[in-house]
Amino acid sequence: MVDSRLHGIVRYNFYKRIKNESNSSQPFMSSIAIIRSQIESRLPGALSPYIAPEPEMIATGIQILDRKTGGIPKSGLTQVCAPAGVSSGRTTLLLSVMERVTSREEFCALVDASDSFDPASAEAAGVDMSRLLWARCKGNRGMRPLEQAFRAADIILQNGGFGLMAVDLGNIEERLVRKVPLSTWFRFARVVEKMPAALVFLLSHSAAQSCAALTLHVAARQASWQGLDHVSHAHFLSRVECEIEIGRARLRKPMQSAGDRFTATSVWA
């Protein structure tokens, strides 16, 4: 009803103005201001732009990232990108966020497209496993894992009640993920916009593009070893230095996209 009223006012004033324009030399822009003032006098706030509230952020536990972005945004889509088949630190980053969320007694959901989640690693990272719902794809042979993952994510989003929803597509081939239409990412971004939850995708490339509120690129840069170098069984992987690059951050601009590093320590180190 408001739309039709607005339409009526605009149309009436427009034709009236056009009629007057032919008789006067006032610039056309002034007529827009008049229309605007008339609409606002009748329907206050009708033309005011909607300013979305500042979203809540979830700390990641990685200092450099928390300092730069404030963490992972709630009510937004975050993509963590790293090439498949190489170590990058993206799973470590996800577990760190999960640890933070579950320590706040909130629930997490993980849709694991390639069934690659390791509960022992999560437990070692301090994740409260009783608050982590894990959906392992690949079980239904009639459906591809990617399709399963998106449908499972959809169901979990509909359920609500989770502080963090993560979809791990890290091992899915890039060519398959590229086939996912942009409208799908857009729909996920719009759905999560209304929810007090963060939606995180682990991807091999930046597939969600502008639909993502935060895009992170991670890569392992250096592995450190300890023990005796010449005795292989007395030689341990102790830590991995990972580089993190902020590809896109819609919430905090301008964002410096420098390669900052964080360290992932092995369980036995």
Add this chain to the structure above:
Amino acid sequence: MLFGCLYVPDFPVQAALRGSLRSFLSDAVAVLDGPESLLKVVACNEMARVAGVAIGMTKLQAESCGEVLCEKRVAEQEKSAQTALLEFGYRFSPRLESTAPGAVIIDLTGSSWVLGTAREIGEKMLHQATPAGFVVNVGIAANADAALHAARGIQGLAVIAPGEEAAALGRLPLEVLQPPQEILETLAQWGIRNFKSLAALPEIPLTERLGQQGLHLQRLAKGETQRELHPVEAPLLFCESMELEEPVDLLEPLGFILNRLLEQVMFRMRERSLATDHVRLDLTLQVHTDRQLGADSPAGTVTSEYQRTLKLAVPSQDAKVLLKLLQLDLSAHPPEAPIKKIMVEAFPARLRSVQAGLFQPLAPEPAKLEITLARLRDVVGAEDREGRSRIGFARTLDSHRPDSFEVLPAGFAAGPKDKNTCRLALRMFRPVLPARVEMLAGRPATIAFQSMRAKVERAAGPWRASGAWWDAGGEWQRDEWDLYLNFDGSIALYRVFQDLRTRQWFVEGMYD
């Protein structure tokens, strides 16, 4: 003493109509019983009687009386209706007697303090019976038999004051007493047709002619008998069933029937402040004798029973949630033949009460989560090769075997956690990837797997592990290595192992 009686007129008809869309008061219904070839009317309601249906008619005769719905008598339905009537009676007193099918006598002594006067109690019984699925007559009197006869003979509510039983019951026909046919005929020959006439007969000549039975009937007619109730406790059995005339072979119409049965079961549970976390669905399938169900059935045998069990993490009273879960379960595991009979049984559990708080963190709603888990199971499958669930909350097992965990349907009580930040995580390959490893000086030098080949830059290991030697099928032995590979300048850290029994190499996971 004060007794109330709940009497369900035409009980077999009302039992057959419980939960259905048909109305006892406005639809003509006849209940038939007997062998399939000769079904006869055993009960009918007032509308059917008006239409011309009478007890003893054949099915064909009953159907020819106009729009009369003919239902087959099902013993389980009547049994569950009687249980439901008893459960309804528990609203008013804990002392009940299941006097006859469709008749329950309630000891209301002392109830007036809580429920009001006798008339107020009677009105409550009348009004609350309709939502419970019954149209009842209520009789209230100072003795149990008078209350029973008042309910049987007087429509609606009858409240009899103490000492006025004979006068109140006087006009009732003798059939209300349900005497033996022989005595009824004798009394009819004497011209005795109602309670008042029977009560007026002299006691000694009546006893001489009809014996003690005749005297007892006279005392019943006067409303003078005093007896103890035989209290029963309704069993905690929440079971409803339905036998179908025509078998159902689609899941959609089955949903309507399941809804009706679940609504009845959950209504009864709510009456007793109980919930359920375990629902069993028994389906009787109509299978042709030339068909064999299930690939593993031995030849020549036919299975006609199909059972599904639903276990909930949190007890629920919501019939809609249970219906959705059963529908999802049946769509994932559909029966292989049309369904002839449906039985739903819910096992009682205490309702979990949780104190809500303003500052409580976000959590999924338990009932909704059950449905979500069922829907997810439908998408990703129920179990993996090792028999572990594909949906749920993972718990690591107390074992040295790598990748040993279980997946539970509900969150469990977890112990305190250490705040460990940025622990290097492992991404698993399930199943493990076969690999070819070339050794040099006792260390892996190159590795090839999944059409990739790389030189090992650095290797740490081997770390030997073994277990389950006591289990012939589950024994494992392995040498584990951590490998550092270089893929075009990118670091790749893999965990590989060699199965010492087969000497085969596998890639287990990648540090990420």
